Amino acid sequence: MKIKVNNKEVETAASSVAALVEELSLPAQGVAVAVDNRLVSRADWKDYALKEGMSLVVIKAACGG
Amino acid sequence: MEKLVIAGREFTSRLFLGTGKFNSNDLMAQAIKASGTEMVTVAMKRIELEDKEDDMLRHITAPDIQLLPNTSGVRNAEEAVFAAQMAREAFGTNWLKLEIHPDPRYLLPDSTETLKATEQLVKMGFVVLPYCQADPTLCKHLEEAGAATVMPLGAPIGTNKGLQTRDFLRIIIEQSNVPVVVDAGIGAPSHAAEAMEMGASACLVNTAIAVAGDPVAMAEAFKQAVEAGRRAYEAGLGLQADNFVAEASSPLTAFLDE
Numbered sequence: 323m324k325i326k327v328n329n330k331e332v333e334t335a336a337s338s339v340a341a342l343v344e345e346l347s348l349p350a351q352g353v354a355v356a357v358d359n360r361l362v363s364r365a366d367w368k369d370y371a372l373k374e375g376m377s378l379v380v381i382k383a384a385c386g387g
Numbered sequence: 388m389e390k391l392v393i394a395g396r397e398f399t400s401r402l403f404l405g406t407g408k409f410n411s412n413d414l415m416a417q418a419i420k421a422s423g424t425e426m427v428t429v430a431m432k433r434i435e436l437e438d439k440e441d442d443m444l445r446h447i448t449a450p451d452i453q454l455l456p457n458t459s460g461v462r463n464a465e466e467a468v469f470a471a472q473m474a475r476e477a478f479g480t481n482w483l484k485l486e487i488h489p490d491p492r493y494l495l496p497d498s499t500e501t502l503k504a505t506e507q508l509v510k511m512g513f514v515v516l517p518y519c520q521a522d523p524t525l526c527k528h529l530e531e532a533g534a535a536t537v538m539p540l541g542a543p544i545g546t547n548k549g550l551q552t553r554d555f556l557r558i559i560i561e562q563s564n565v566p567v568v569v570d571a572g573i574g575a576p577s578h579a580a581e582a583m584e585m586g587a588s589a590c591l592v593n594t595a596i597a598v599a600g601d602p603v604a605m606a607e608a609f610k611q612a613v614e615a616g617r618r619a620y621e622a623g624l625g626l627q628a629d630n631f632v633a634e635a636s637s638p639l640t641a642f643l644d645e
Contacts (some may be wrong), residue, residue: 328433348434349442354477379433381473383444385415385429386459386543386639387405387593 326377340367342378352383388617391588393566394482394514394535396453400425401567402613403455405593409602416446418596422541424453426592428455428484431474442479445588455516457484463497464504474506483508484538486518494544498525499578502532509533518570521552525560526567537563538591541582545594547574550581560586576605576612583616584624 325332327346336342339355341361355362356379362370393399403426409415419427427447430535447454456474461467464487471483485508488494488502490644501517502525508515514535517568519525521539529537539559542548549572550556566588573579592609 327436330436332436346434346436347528349444351448352429352442352444352477353434354473356469356473359469361469361476363476379473380429381477382434383442383477384430384432385406385409385412386457387407387428387445387591 323372324375325372325375327380328378329383334372336372338368339370339378342372343367343380346380348380349382353380355380388554388614389621391566393516398425398453398589399423400452400537400610400613401589401617402579402609403428403570403589403591404596404606405591406430406443407495407593408597412441412443412446414602415443415597418602418606419452419602421610422596423610424588425451425533426453426455426521427458429478429592430457430459431470431477432460453482454478454480455482455484456480457486457518459486459488461487462489462500463487464500465509467500467504468507468511470512471504471511475513482514484516484518496520496540498522501525502528504531505529505534506613516568521555521559523558523562525556526563530563530565534565536566536568536588538568541569542572542574544571546572547595548572548576549578553581553585556582556587557585576608578610579609580616580619583613584619586620589613 337342391401400423402424404422406425406429429546444545456478458467458470461470467487487497498521505515505517516536517529517534526537542551568589569582569587570591574595575591582590596602
């Protein structure tokens with residue numbers, strides 16, 4: 323299935339946001355995910371099904387003032 | 388020194404630190420420690436898929452440190468609200484440094500959008516610390532909208548030019564019922580001390596520490612300057628006169644002649 327992560331097309335077998343996060347091996351903290359510009363809470367990652375063509379924004383902590 | 392209280396949380400240190408521009412996360416962590424700060428800003432960025440860089444958060448997370456996520460990179464209130472929600476989820480705090488600067492050249496905050504976003508975010512339960520122009524009227528509006536502090540700039544971000552806006556900062560400090568944090572432009576400990584002597588509640592410093600020859604020593608110098616400035620303010624400065632005749636602080640005994 324093809325989805326977009328931060329505007330880049332990605333081929334993934336992950337069926338949920340939680341599975342995708344695992345696949346991307348993100349840091350354990352300081353991460354947030356939005357699907358089609360709506361925030362998906364960490365508590366909902368497991369049950370949030372990914373579908374072909376969805377667009378995700380995934381952010382993480384960065385240095386800044 | 389009097390403690391600083393923002394949204395019910397007490398701060399012993401009146402120096403807030405930004406985490407940008409340090410040469411390494413280790414250096415940043417050491418500077419944070421040396422500064423004695425209890426409030427540290429953090430930004431967000433979109434992950435890159437093959438990016439395996441060091442996780443910066445583990446260098447700044449400590450029980451006595453309040454994380455202050457910023458909304459850097461947003462161009463309007465709508466984007467700021469989205470970024471705020473992402474930040475609350477990512478960092479587990481409802482504290483937010485609201486910064487909306489659509490112009491990448493000077494990074495000056497957009498007053499209209501900042502006020503609009505503050506109104507919305509306060510209603511959504513955020514503790515909003517807006518970075519803003521040193522505009523007394525705007526600061527009043529932000530306060531009325533429920534901002535936890537106002538954070539007027541001393542000079543454009545990263546310029547180290549000091550308190551170019553001092554006359555306006557003075558008015559803001561005089562009129563404000565929320566803490567006034569001078570943010571941006573503070574380039575030397577003397578600038579921070581000046582802001583604190585004027586009665587600012589705190590200073591937010593980043594570039595001046597991060598790009599110093601020795602950032603850890605500079606962080607400590609800022610700590611001392613902020614403390615000295617605050618103590619001076621609390622002690623009550625002697626009056627300074629523009630049109631003056633000198634007044635001796637030693638008795639004029641005139642022992643050299645007569």
